[in-house]
Every structure is written in C-alpha cells, then in structure tokens.
Amino acid sequence: MREKIVSPRGLILAGVILVVLAFWPALATRYYTYLVALILVTGLLASSLNMVLGFGGMYQFNHAVFYGAGAYAAALLTVRGGLNPWWGYLLGPLVAAALSLVMGIICVRLSKLYFGMLQISLGSLVWAIVFRWYSFTGGDDGMHGVPVPGLIGSIDGAYWFTLIVTVVSLAVMYLIVNSPFGRVFQGIRDNPERAEAVGVNVMRHQLIGLVIAGFFGGVAGTLFVTVEGSVFPDMMFWTLSLEILIMCLLGGWFTFLGPMLGAAIIVILRTVVGIYTDYWTLVLGIILMLLIFFLPDGVLGYFTALFGRKRAGGEES
C-alpha cells in the first residue's frame, strides 16, 4: 500500500541494515557473502514480481521467465555475441522487458486467473525453447563460466555491485509505486471497473506495469549471472515462478519490503533445511499451507497489523 518508511524508527532501522549490508563482506566469510548476495538477487526478483502482483493485482505466474530472459540475454550477448559483459548487463533487462511486453499483449485482455494461466503457458514455451536449443543456449546444462567484468569479478566485488544495483532498483520501484502512475495502477487493482469508468486506459497501464516488472526481473537475472557466473533453464521453470510468488506472499504482498523479507526467509530456510534433508520441497509445501491458513497477509502484513500501523485499504483483496 501507500506505506511510507518515513517514521524515525523505520529510517534508523533501514540505515542500520544498509550499513551492515555495506560492510558485510568484511564481517563474513566468502560463503556468507555469497549467501547474502543471493538473498539480495532473489529479493529484487520477488519485489519486481510484487510490482504487478501486489500493486497491480495481476496474477503473474511466469515471472521467472523474465529472470531467466535477463540472465540468458546477458550471458548470450557476452559468450555468443562477444560483447563486453557490461553491455550484457545493460541489454539483458531490456530483453526481459521486451519479452514481458510481447507476452503481456497476448494475455492482458483476459481475466485474472485466465491471464495467469496463459502467461504461465507462454512462459513454458520460452522455457522449452531454451531447454532444447543446445547449440545456442546450452540446453538443459545451461551455460557456465560466463565472463564477468574484472571490476566485479571477485565475490566481494559481485556482492557490492549486487547491493548497489538492488538498492537503486528498489528505490526506483518505490518511486514508481508512489508516483501518479503507481497510484492509478493500485486503483486498477482495487477496482478495475471504476478505473475504466473514470477514463483510465486499464490495459495500457497494466502493460506498462508488466514491462517495468519484466525489466527489474531481468535486472535480477543479470545480477544472478554476476554472482554465479552461470545460467540454466531451471531459472525459467514455472515452479520457480510460483516459488517467487510464495516469497511475496510470505513477506506480505501488500507491503513494499515484504517480498524482500519473504525472499530472505525462503533462501535462508532452504539453506538450513538443505543441510539436514533432501526434502526441501516438502518443507516449502508445508510452509505454504501454513501460510495460506494462518498468515494470508504475510509476515510483514501480520506484524504491521499487530502494531496497529496497518492503514485502511490494506484489507481488500
């Protein structure tokens, strides 16, 4: 919602988190640096999905495709196109945004659930092509050892790059959500008929929203290439799309930073659970079931409600 982090307490908390994050590589081992970088990337991905899901009310079920598209575009431009990796980082998100636009044009006329199902199906088409095109995309093995610019080649460099890009992206998204466009977008979510009646071009706004979400999904994809140096088709698989959706839900999809929190919880849990058992999806499934029953507004939504800070308008769905 129009939740603003302007309270002094919020500012101090955000400042402390930022300072800790900035000095994190100095405090932690390589592995934990890598882990936090992964959390940032996944969090950015979840936040970009939440642009359309939480703020636009659009059931976007194939968001991982844009993550993969950004990553693959960056990797392919560098490896097959022979471009400087920086160009890949610049163009990857644009490719993802373009893909989002094309798929959006096909799907945007349809009602919520139908829209989501069609999106997920089209996403599967893209996935199938990437999965099978061995000579170009590397097929089911993906591509490994994708060159990364020397400046950010080390894990610390990659981490700082990820941190800066994530914070800037979040800031831009925050401005978009609170811009006149963002408010119209949320108006469409709350009541599309009313928006249409007051002369808003609903489809155009939804398409713009999809393009923005696709763009930042692509940014997250390029960051993943920076951190991992590889891409693989699972990044686009529809189950990942729904996992990202769970992150939004878990953190609180009517809040701005909820998806970030949800992503952090899921990534950390997966790491911890992975130490003890191979059955992560079982655990994830149970978490999701509990979430649906007990925390439909997510962790952040729950706590804001608990402390009575929940604004009117956060209730409708």
Added chain:
Amino acid sequence: MEIASHITLAALGQQVLVGLSRTTILFIVSSGLSLILGVLRIPNISHGSLYMIGAFFTYSVASFVGGSAGFWVALVLAPIAVGLLSLLVERGIFCHLYEREHLMLLLFTFSLMLVLGDLVKLTYGSDYRSLAAPVMLQGSFSLGNLPFPRYNAFLLLVGPLVAFGLWFLTNKTKIGKIARAAAVDREMVAAMGINVSWVFAFVFCIGCLLAGLGGALVAPTQNITQGMDHAIVMECFLIVIIGGLGNMWGALLGALIFGLTSSIGILVWPQFAIVFPYVAVVIVLLLRPKGLLKSTW
C-alpha cells in the same frame, strides 16, 4: 535442410497413430483438470502429482500381484486410490478454503504438488521404475503395412470410452446436471437446497480419479519417474486453455492438437519436437484468445 526427404508415408502414419495414443492419455488427464476448472474454477496444479501417484501406484500393485493380472487389477485400483486420496484432501483441508480468493486456492494446490512430489520421492526413492504391459497387449499387429503396437490400440479404445462415460456423467445423470448448474451459478444451486460443498467434493474426486487413470494407463508406455508431474500438468493446462476452459470436447480437441503436433514434430525436427505443441498453442491463442470451443467460464 533435408526435412521432407526422410519422411515416408509409412513413418507419418506410424507417428499419427502413436500421436493418437498419446492424445488419449493427455485427454484423460486434461479432461479431469478441465472438469475441476469448469466447476470449481480452480487450476489444480497438483493434478500432475496425482497422475504421477497413479503411475507409481500402478507399478506397486502390478508388481505385488504379479503377472498379467497385476496390471488389470492396478488399472482398477489406482484411479480409485487416487480418487480417495483427493477426496480426503478435499474434505480435510481444501473445502475450508472455498471462501478465499482464487489465488489462495491455486497456491494451495501448488503446495499440495510440492508435498505430494516429495512424499512420492520418500516412498519410492529417486530411481525410475518401468512396468511391462500385460502379455495380451504386448507386441504389435500390422495395420495395412504399418506395424502398430497392441498397447497403443488398447489406448485408442479406452479414450472414446472415457469420453463417453464423462459425457454421460455430465449430461445424463442428476449429479452431473447439478454440477454443471453449480459451475454457472453456485448460489442458485445452493438456494435450491443442494449441498454445493459435496457436489464440489464429488467433482474434485472424479477429476482427480481421471488423473490417476491417466497415470495408470501411461505406466507401461514410459519410465515412471520423479518429475513426470511437472511436464504433464503444464501440457494439460495448455490443452485446457486452447480447447476452452471447462469444455470436455475442448479438452479432446486440445489433446489432439498437442498429441499430433508433438509426434509429427519428432519426424520433422526431433530436437525441437517438444516445442511444436507450444507453437501450435500460441498460434491458436493468437487467432482465438479464448480457446477453440466455448468456455463454461
């Protein structure tokens, strides 16, 4: 490209027949999905898991009973077991969620898929299983000058039977008519004193039973593996979408398009065979965004 040169008429005929058998499986599974979508309005993502459970269960029963009889016993038991499992889930958890929005319902079926997938892995491990068809369905006979596997012929017999049974159930029986009415206007049906909740449970159970049947039927034709749920559920969604949501004949039409494009695609360009059906789907949707046949939505 020497695409056309190696395609003989015989090979084409063979692939069409194979494609039609695949169509049967896809139709059976997606008609169940379509039924649930049409009446309950929920894309049941766990549908593929139930199909997978049907296949694994068939393997277990068939190897427990042994011999040719094993498969036939399993063919009857597997759909029933899957149906009962789904009924348990529906009555136990799912029915408490109907008041929630669709997103929550959909995510619940996704969580079910995650849980069921790992439960199968816990039970059977990560190895794949394979099951031989019963003796009387092994080998092939010649159709003109085409060799045609007996099992595929059997599938081609089962498909129309299931289609007829489903048509009969939804059009000629009382509960079928109630279910169709509930799909259009559930408040009205409830106002007439009918317990809509149990109608939903029945429809959900029948739909899942069809997934189990599909899994049982597919068991002798391919490896039974972890991950077979992921592939089939997405294919079935596409079939249901291009056919028209909730329309059984649409599911048949979609399954035909899907089965034939992928089997003929193997002849044309083997590497991208799995892409052909998806391309067909995009073409259909660009021409008819709401599917080929009338949707019940």
